[in-house]
Amino acid sequence: QKEVEQDPGPLSVPEGAIVSLNCTYSNSAFQYFMWYRQYSRKGPELLMYTYSSGNKEDGRFTAQVDKSSKYISLFIRDSQPSDSATYLCALENSGYSTLTFGKGTMLLVSP
Amino acid sequence: DGGITQSPKYLFRKEGQNVTLSCEQNLNHDAMYWYRQDPGQGLRLIYYSQIVNDFQKGDIAEGYSVSREKKESFPLTVTSAQKNPTAFYLCASNSVAKNIQYFGAGTRLSVL
Numbered sequence: 001q002k003e004v005e006q007d008p009g010p011l012s013v014p015e016g017a018i019v020s021l022n023c024t025y026s027n028s029a030f031q032y033f034m035w036y037r038q039y040s041r042k043g044p045e046l047l048m049y050t051y052s053s054g055n056k057e058d059g060r061f062t063a064q065v066d067k068s069s070k071y072i073s074l075f076i077r078d079s080q081p082s083d084s085a086t087y088l089c090a091l092e093n094s095g096y097s098t099l100t101f102g103k104g105t106m107l108l109v110s111p
Numbered sequence: 112d113g114g115i116t117q118s119p120k121y122l123f124r125k126e127g128q129n130v131t132l133s134c135e136q137n138l139n140h141d142a143m144y145w146y147r148q149d150p151g152q153g154l155r156l157i158y159y160s161q162i163v164n165d166f167q168k169g170d171i172a173e174g175y176s177v178s179r180e181k182k183e184s185f186p187l188t189v190t191s192a193q194k195n196p197t198a199f200y201l202c203a204s205n206s207v208a209k210n211i212q213y214f215g216a217g218t219r220l221s222v223l
Binding site: 041042046102 | 115117142144151152153154156159161169199201207210211212213214215216217219
């Protein structure tokens, strides 16, 4: 079993839709969770950072963590064509200096 | 502006040639990382460094070398031993206090 599983997509939605992006993980030692957005041929940029179970909201974005189920989600409300990108989850085990990344989900939002 | 600068943006390598990718940061971060990204493969860690003059191999270090002589700089050399170097290379850094990695814009390496 891989440490982090993320559906590669592509996920195609119309403008204005609510998008749900997900990662599952197997190592219960992961304590910190991040979501990055990567536009084509660009470096990833941090969207959300959270360390506890529950929800964290920032504008149209909500990060949700369920440590008991080892499941993390990123919700995007009122999706826009500019949200079209690849979204990567990243997990940190506080005992280690490196991050474990999902392979990324490609999102396409059509006007 | 604070950030991570990678250069060049595009690089071409001839057969048997070593090439060096530059990564500079002015964020005063202690740790720096090199990743390789291939389509459908996600980010794979090549090397990382937490302090000057020290670095560790990541998951795919073979065919690559690094140095960390200055806190701000972490160059990556793709050697002729790397038989499949065509990929998008990303440099990242973070402070030791908080493992949120910030990325550069990347270097796309192709083989002539």
